[in-house]
Amino acid sequence: MVLRILHTADTHLGSGLLHGRINPHTGQNTRFEDFVSTLGMVIDRAISESVDLVLFGGDAFPNATPEPAHQEAFARQFKRLSEAQIPTVLLVGNHDLYGRAGASASLNIYTALGVPGFIVGDSLTTHRIETRSGPVQVVTLPWVHRSTLLTKDVTRGMSLDQVDELLVQRIETALEGEIRGLDPKVPALLTAHAMMDRAVYGAERHLAVGKGFCLPVSLVARPEFKYVALGHVHRHQILCEDPPVIYPGSIERVDFGEEKEDKGFMLVEIGEGPARYEFIKLPARSFRTLQLDLAESVDPQAALLQAIGSIVLDGCVVRLRYSLHTHQAEQINLEELQRALAPAFSCQIQPQLISKLAQPRVPGLGENSTLNPVEALKQYLQTQESSEEFQRDLITAAQRLLEGEGAQRSKTATRQSTEIEGDMSTMTQEKLDQLRLL
């Protein structure tokens, strides 16, 4: 018997909208339409391949209260799996959780509606699923937040490190219980939404700071599982080959942090021997950054136009960044640049004045700044275009880092806060860019 599975994750419907515009024909954001169309291709493939099971590794939307249109688009696509009688496991990711421990998730609507063949993985448990090719056991491990333990007496007075350690132990014990309860005659899979300690990540690394903890790969790479289907990190990667422990990655690029990453999903075959798997690339929309240093340029406008002309822009999300001296600024004709960039799907023009680069980029953020790191971060964010919600999240995360999330200030928290102070005073262009990418 061979069991065929499609594994996808991190659909993030509703993310990255600032790179799109309203489509006058549909009233929807064009980037949202990209995400829906790419998700449609994933579902098409599941149906055309007639897979036995679909595993969705979590993070359906950017948050737990998605816009009705985003919720509807997700439902319309996944409903096709139910109609095709393909059992589907929807795992709950951090972005799907409303509030903290024990709260509901946007995906729970599917449990409430009793959609045939749909299982929502909102707790660590084992589901036995009957597929066309026979039975399979799927252990679901949704996103676990530290707060599940922080409210308990047992963590009173513990440092964040100790809480994390205890959380990993608890998960290990609970997972061990699930593993012992498995039927050895039926193939078993694990699907988990988590940051694994061997993952290489882009933008998520910063999101992770102060927001969660890592699980060791060894905890999930157990011989009892034929395949471990992960979600959370947007960059596709294989953390272990036997058994396969795999992040399929997001289906579309959420921001420029994912510019160089391939996007896709996994097709998996579970038979006698080791699982076979293949990464299927998706034609996700391309992101292109054009970066020019024009300080020495006699004709910066010509240099920019030449650079724009040298790459294929058609249909790409483009970012044009250039540095130049103040006196060169009047040589730049923005309208002409915009015309040259017109074939792009969308574009951002980001000039940087060199005379300013040498100085603190934000008033009061120099090396001798007396601001505390949170105030410094607030000042910095005021100069940014990121959403208020994101800014609030970032400030909360920073405060939690510095204050130690209700527990005593741990060694780690102190070390991290020192790093932040260091970062703030010697903030490089690269770091600023990373912050902007979040």
Ligand SMILES: [Mn+2]
């Ligand atoms: Mn996630």
